[in-house]
Amino acid sequence: MTSPSAPFSVLCEPGFNPHQLNKYATLMTCGNGYLGIRGGHEEAYTDQVRGMFVAGFYHRATPDEVTELVNLPDITGCKIEFGNTPFSLLAGKLLSYRREFHPELGELCRELIWQSPEGGLFSLKSARFVARAPQQLVAATLTLTALDQETPLRLTTGIDATQTNSGRQHLTEASVRVMHQHTLQGCYRTPEGDMALMISSHCRLSSDDARISYAAKNRQLNQQFSTTLRVGVPLTLEKISWVDVCLPGDAEPENWDEHCLAQLAPQVEQGYAALRAASLQQWQRWWPQARVEVGSSDPFDQLALDMSAYHLAAMTPAHDERCSVAAKGLTGEGYKGHVFWDTDIFILPYHLLTRPETARALLRYRYHRLPQAQQKAARCGYEGALFPWESAFTGDEETPAFGLINIRTGLRQPVASALAEHHLVADIAYAAVGYLQATGDAQFQATETQALLKACALFWLSRTTEVNGRLELHDVIGPDEYTEHINNNAYTNYLAHYCVAQALHYLPDTPEHEDVHTRGRDFLARCVLPQPDNERVIPQDDSFFSKPTIDLTRYQAKAGTQSILLDYSRAEVNEMQILKQADLIMLFFLLPSLFSREVQRANLDYYLPRTIHDSSLSKAIYAIVACRNGMADLAWPLYREAMAIDLGPEPHSCDDGIHAAATGAIWLGAIMGFAGLEYQEGQLVLSPRLPPHWKTLRFPLCWRGEQLQVSISHQQLQIEKANDAPLSICVHGTLHSFTRRLVLALEH
Amino acid sequence: MTSPSAPFSVLCEPGFNPHQLNKYATLMTCGNGYLGIRGGHEEAYTDQVRGMFVAGFYHRATPDEVTELVNLPDITGCKIEFGNTPFSLLAGKLLSYRREFHPELGELCRELIWQSPEGGLFSLKSARFVARAPQQLVAATLTLTALDQETPLRLTTGIDATQTNSGRQHLTEASVRVMHQHTLQGCYRTPEGDMALMISSHCRLSSDDARISYAAKNRQLNQQFSTTLRVGVPLTLEKISWVDVCLPGDAEPENWDEHCLAQLAPQVEQGYAALRAASLQQWQRWWPQARVEVGSSDPFDQLALDMSAYHLAAMTPAHDERCSVAAKGLTGEGYKGHVFWDTDIFILPYHLLTRPETARALLRYRYHRLPQAQQKAARCGYEGALFPWESAFTGDEETPAFGLINIRTGLRQPVASALAEHHLVADIAYAAVGYLQATGDAQFQATETQALLKACALFWLSRTTEVNGRLELHDVIGPDEYTEHINNNAYTNYLAHYCVAQALHYLPDTPEHEDVHTRGRDFLARCVLPQPDNERVIPQDDSFFSKPTIDLTRYQAKAGTQSILLDYSRAEVNEMQILKQADLIMLFFLLPSLFSREVQRANLDYYLPRTIHDSSLSKAIYAIVACRNGMADLAWPLYREAMAIDLGPEPHSCDDGIHAAATGAIWLGAIMGFAGLEYQEGQLVLSPRLPPHWKTLRFPLCWRGEQLQVSISHQQLQIEKANDAPLSICVHGTLHSFTRRLVLALEH
Known part of the structure; x- marks a missing residue:
């Protein structure tokens, strides 16, 4: 450039x-x-x-x-x-x-x-x-x-x-x-x-x-x-x-x-x-391989992106596959330095598309800990691998037993995530598949991906409950942690389905894997995938629609502080239509092609007022899904608030450490939201929709071993790369192929 | 009254x-x-x-x-x-x-x-x-x-x-x-x-x-x-x-x-x-059973005595024989809450003469831990009991291995007290004998005292080195901790001699104790007891007089801070005539009748300028010995400084806890210094020498089961008690006997 x-x-x-x-x-x-x-x-x-x-x-x-x-x-x-x-x-x-x-x-x-x-x-x-x-x-x-x-x-x-x-x-x-x-x-x-x-x-x-x-x-x-x-x-x-x-x-x-x-x-x-x-x-x-540059009328936007890039480097132990990214990076004691799905879903994509060897190291962290995940699965009566909800050095389950005080009983409330927040298993599989899409790393596919996918798929095959001939997933917690112990959480079911489907895709149909293939095909045929209702709204879980709704405005005003737990016990919150964070919208973020624009919009309209955003994993995801679905008026303010989770005026925004996932989500929002990048299905996609006050958006990309430089304005998309191999890219639904340089006029 | x-x-x-x-x-x-x-x-x-x-x-x-x-x-x-x-x-x-x-x-x-x-x-x-x-x-x-x-x-x-x-x-x-x-x-x-x-x-x-x-x-x-x-x-x-x-x-x-x-x-x-x-x-x-009241022109004196009495109560676990008084009481982390000889020598006399059951409990703390002391003695190759230099709950040795950084090597200097500061064994015996003198507790004499004295005496009998037919005590540390690993420390030898003599006195001459008696008599006959030289000065140890002297004025001005160790390593300090604290003078304090007034005065003159008082155990003891020997000009200022160790203007006088021994020594100074109380030989002695600005000194005493109230002025001594049993008391060398009330005119 x-x-x-x-x-x-x-x-x-x-x-x-x-x-x-x-x-x-x-x-x-x-x-x-x-x-x-x-x-x-x-x-x-x-x-x-x-x-x-x-x-x-x-x-x-x-x-x-x-x-x-x-x-x-x-x-x-x-x-x-x-x-x-x-x-x-x-x-x-x-x-x-x-x-x-x-x-x-x-x-x-x-x-x-x-x-x-x-x-x-x-x-x-x-x-x-x-x-x-x-x-x-x-x-x-x-x-x-x-x-x-x-x-x-x-x-x-x-x-x-x-x-x-x-x-x-x-x-x-x-x-x-x-x-x-x-x-x-x-x-x-x-x-x-x-x-x-x-x-x-x-x-x-x-x-x-x-x-x-x-x-x-x-x-x-x-x-x-x-x-x-x-x-x-x-x-x-x-x-x-x-x-x-x-x-x-x-x-x-x-x-x-x-x-x-x-x-x-x-x-x-x-x-x-x-x-x-x-x-x-x-x-x-x-x-040059990391920086996102925006031509914005508000210098805060570039600050957020520069801070995000710095902290993504500072938090990631790229040098040592025995470690992964902690929920607060290396910046504080919060979450005890444990590794959550945050890493695989919110942070890994950035590395994957800038320094894929770092994404590979993060996945190998999971791969090395398969034995512990298999032990946890066995202990819980499942097959395959059940990764710990919170992981540290050994790969054993590290989730603390207790959380906040119950305002009714005076007792500390148990933390159920380790027992039921099983979507993590599908999230890791999703990340491993994504790595293959963006790198084509055949070596990794033959070993790590196969091992991870098989173990994750086996878990889901053993996790089902048969009800009237259909396979259901009972007693889970989806991404929304204010709704615990529910059946057929849409996010979990779809991701589990994706996980098994990918396992069948990547595992050769040899006698060694015959059992997975047989049972997997049955699972894919019979697994419950919650469908939209007449208003196109998909139920977050079987019981969600039956619960009452309350006005969340005052809690949303204090998003991130869990202020609702000062008024209600967790058990009470569980019995209302209250989302801590994006749940179904998270599913749209990861598997957008499964849902029509109409369905996505209807669900965004339904779930947004029911979401407090008490988790930092929420706003940027809503922003990205809104942006992809042309809801620009919603996308920018949500993204702006997401950028401000740590950097905003709140004096205690990040006392015990940065929100590592939210730091990753600042990058996700710019690249996967406003530049409209998708890659999960193996095709590089860009569908830029810049906010009005961004004149330009420029960023490097590493795609299947090639270094690309992308420049976007409201009028034009330009991609440059250094060698002559042809590359195909889908822009706003149209496939383009080029060698060293692609310049496309963008319509308004 | x-x-x-x-x-x-x-x-x-x-x-x-x-x-x-x-x-x-x-x-x-x-x-x-x-x-x-x-x-x-x-x-x-x-x-x-x-x-x-x-x-x-x-x-x-x-x-x-x-x-x-x-x-x-x-x-x-x-x-x-x-x-x-x-x-x-x-x-x-x-x-x-x-x-x-x-x-x-x-x-x-x-x-x-x-x-x-x-x-x-x-x-x-x-x-x-x-x-x-x-x-x-x-x-x-x-x-x-x-x-x-x-x-x-x-x-x-x-x-x-x-x-x-x-x-x-x-x-x-x-x-x-x-x-x-x-x-x-x-x-x-x-x-x-x-x-x-x-x-x-x-x-x-x-x-x-x-x-x-x-x-x-x-x-x-x-x-x-x-x-x-x-x-x-x-x-x-x-x-x-x-x-x-x-x-x-x-x-x-x-x-x-x-x-x-x-x-x-x-x-x-x-x-x-x-x-x-x-x-x-x-x-x-x-x-009423604890308070010392002075009619002083300086209200600080009464404050120091009231604070001392309060803290002596607050620091002493009279309710539980499994505990004793920590070097900082219950006021701070200093000295890790360990129990030193401070308790037996500096704090116990106060309890003994006000609430003897508390003194009994403190001695029983030692008695209960005889097995651990015997184990330590055996481990070190001795007989009898070697009490830990620092004791806590179990009675095991708790002295930390390292102290301050050596300014020459950069290494932390080992703490030698646990290895060689053995006078503690005689100190405990001394306290046990004192308890008998002041209470006449026959039950205690028959069990605890006998057991303690026998174990302590056996230790000394096994601790000797024969040199030219005489028994010496080699490689010890006396109370002065700036002089380590020396032979025939006068304090240690005299106290050991006292310990063995008292053991022979209290242990019946039965076959069970025959070995102690035989060996004890030999020990008493052949034990080296350092004698005054031509200037009436007793050498603190064999090598003390051969060491050089330096001007200590600037270190004395910062007494209590160990400032000399910023200029010299411990090894260097050891090779000079430098006292951290009273050593020979401590011996005079405990066994005054063994030494003439002339000898005591000569040694006070010799050792005082060589003493930094970096230990809080020093000044009050010098004051008491000076007072008893009629050196009033020396006694008061030293006692005044001793009262100010914690309470004085130094802003960090007691950051990590009060000096428990110094708190006890405030009482000791008033009662055993200015009231001239002695009791070690079984006779209650008072030889009042009030400082000029004290009009009166009043205090309660518990002596052999009787509650006395003592009032002293410059003109008169008055003692009252509540029953008719005759009591003899020695005042300034003259024996008086009385029943309910004694009033004596004092000469000037």
Whole structure:
């Protein structure tokens, strides 16, 4: 493409606000798929939750807890004392403040001028990033200047292992020491000893005349610098750290401590600025394959897309097939770092169409855990594979037993997802099929896809209940988690049907698979697929239409907060026509060709007012389905709200971590909604319908091994690629074939 | 006595100061020997460490950690939000502030007027106490008034189990629920399941129109009240809690949850004011047997004595012989709640001479743990009993392996106390003998004392090294912990000698004890007892005089902070004539009659300048010995500094808990220093030497089953008792006998 890229967006915190500490700590998380570090301030605040997470570093604190992604010892905190006054923005006076996150390279920067309660005027500048490579590298810098009076300064920073996951401790402090009179090093292990973490941190002060002392007490290893700030002379502290882990099964390097020091030393040598430049270069090589650019009259749209792309990279452990994407990425403790269907359905498509090898790794994460899924199925009395509703490192079921307090009984309400939210099995099969459509990866088809599809199909074959000669799926939970333990959830039944059909398609009709084929054909013939009624509305499940409706306006106004559970118990919500999130609409999103435009529109009209959107998986899906069905007036506002789930004005939008699926859905909305991309049936489809205020939409695509660049305006669609092999694409229902460049005029 | 008691002192915080949060949280701990709750503010501050501790509730987080007194889930925190503004004294403007602790009944009160950053004016009053009985009861009240504008108010409080010991978690959340739509109840267990905690908290708001909601998430069980503060209408929240535990070996009551609710209900019925009155009554019955009253020109002196008496009661688990007094009582995490010789030597005498049954319980704590002490002795190759340097519930050795970082090597320095600080064995024997002297408890003598003395003596008999026909004690650490691994520490040798001599005295010369008698006589004859040199100075140990001296002035100025270890490694300190604390002087304190006044004075002059007082066990002991030897100019300033160890101006004097031994030493200084009380040889001795600014000193004494009331002025000593049995007392070297009342004129 000849036109230059749009400048990168910058996320600015609107000002210091103690109510939004954790929202911005989440949004400003630095990460690289291996490591995530929340954007906490150097100084402490009571409500500020720090966090450092390494993909796959899960642990169960005690047998009756669930496994969780461990909140590792903190290296970002720094106590700053001017004279006897600790620096805190809650005290004194803030004369200027600017805090920014640069998704271009994942750098968090702060710059402020502060007057202490005693009157001294100081400037503070700090910055921090996690390197794109080497992934273990974390660099931070802090510069302080006294603006009007010489002031004694004390800086205390180090490795703080008092960090817990909301009070649950996972690590023992195996050793802490000061290596070579310079580098703090802490080694931490899980009590069982099968995982370890080695943090090495080197601090350098720009002044030589500081008094330095070290302390190790109460799980904190600290270095303290005492010096004097002279007026107008900036003092800089650079802290370069190396965060290395051994996951279960990893062999611990010999002399690991010295090994880490040897890795750290050349990085320290370079210093913050050079390390930053090197990391930026790595990011700059990556962006052209990832970035979606919109020519929008509202800069927020590009910001949301840039933040989405950055966070999709930062959350995805593309380097290690033993891990997958957590529901909050590596940005917070929420959902305990577990992997849900979010990954397979909301996040995987982005990787599939930009870096398919990452999608492959995510599917292989599922593939490696087939044995555990087969064990769970067997335990529950089924055949095939029943993947855990919440998955972590081992592939065992990790869903917590209890959720919120029941407002009637005072008891915590059991979480039923692990018992009945079985659509996940079809979702994974759907993702595996999608991967084949977009890549044509024959090797994967012959092994992973066949194994996954067979195991998933077998599950559904054994999951049925025969009623009057038809096969029904009883006692399930569909995507809508406010409607539990129902029969023949339309989403589940259609997806199960699709799963079995695809298994029959991909599994060779050999004696080895004869049983699946025979039973599968019977299943496809007899499986109940709920049909539209006279108003073209498909019942979400057998009993849904029989339930009463209430006005949900006030709960929709607080979407995402589950405020309805303050008025009704879960059991009561279950007995009304209340959707937490897209359910039937989710089915339209995944299998659009099965339903006519009229049916889709009728159901959108019916279900939208009944949906609270208390799940972040909802609005973007409604937006995409609305867009595809020409309901532009509905599509844009829903998409706009979906983009704002984390980034919007709500001060606690994402305190305990970003909504990873919603982050993926920002990409989905642009590409699968407004560009109208579909691929599930093996044909690349684009049906652009840009919102009026978007002049252009440009994005890279990786389709069957080829790198495409797509540019869309209201007038024109243009696709470029680098080689001469012909490619066919369906645009608004018409098939086009081209080699290097396709330019099509679009009708209005 | 006819004269009325002095009014009770009140500890006032000089003003809100974020640097002193933890000092005052410690000093203002509410407790009753069973339960201790730190005096944290309702609102959170980053540096504020909350704490709730139950005596004996120890747990080891992981196998490589040491056992520690568990910091239990918090019930004191309350998030107060005026409109959207959280209440915090770091923001807005504090127009008036008064925070007091009343040792009379252990009540913490706060009263303030605060202007929020938005300008609204509010008054806040709060109070809290832990009942003297029933010991499980905690009552708190909080009253808020809007002074100038109607304001929405949100109060959130409950049971917060994110609490850890510096990041170490000991409890799993076994169940949390809201009982009977009213009472929060959390049950917490150690992972091994041998200990449990049941907290039940009932909140009542004075207004009926609040919206109430409950939440249980991330180890927090909370109740939230949303209402509106009307101008001038006070709103009161009363929170009454019941904190019950099952220690190892306790049978868990059937329906424990309901049982606790049943205990709580009648307390809730009464409300804060009535509960307070009832607890006060209990305290008022106790004070006459405990209180030391001084007619001093400085009210600080009475404050220190009242705080000492309160905390000595609050720290001592008199109700349960399975526990003893922790080095920080129940006020903080410091020293991990372990029991040291502090209890036997610094705290026990107070109980012995006021409530001897408590001293008996503390000795029986040691007696019950003889088997573990015998096992430790055997493991170390000795006979008899080697008590653990740090003890907790089981009586096993609990001393942590490592202390501070070595400033030369960067490694944490090993803690040698458990290996060599063996004087503890003689200290316990000394305390057991003292108990007999003061009580004449024949039953105890026949069982516990004999068993303890025999086991302790056997240890010393096996601990010797023969050198040129004499028996030496090699490789020990005396009370002075800055001098490690030395031979023939005078304190240790004399105390060991005393221990063996007392064993021979109390053990009948029967065949059963023949071996001890034979070997004991030989030990007494040949044991090295270091003698004064030409300057009458006794060497602290064999090598002490050969070491160099340095000027310690700057370290003495920072006594208590171990600042010398920032300049020298422990190994280097060991090679100089540097005392952390009283060592030989400690010996004079315990066995004064063995040493002439001239020798005592010469050694005081020699060792004082070589002592940093980095231990809180030092200054009061120097003061007492100085006082007894007529060195009044030295005695008072040292005692004044000893009283100020926790209560003085140092902002971090006792962040991680009170100095329990120093608290005991405040009593020791008054009674054994200025009143000149001695009792070790079976004769009650008083040799009053009041400081000039003390007009009177009055205190109760329990001596051999009789309740005495002692009143001392510069002119006169008066003792009263209630029965006609004659009692002999030695005053300034002269023996007096009396029945009900003794009045003696004192010479100047």
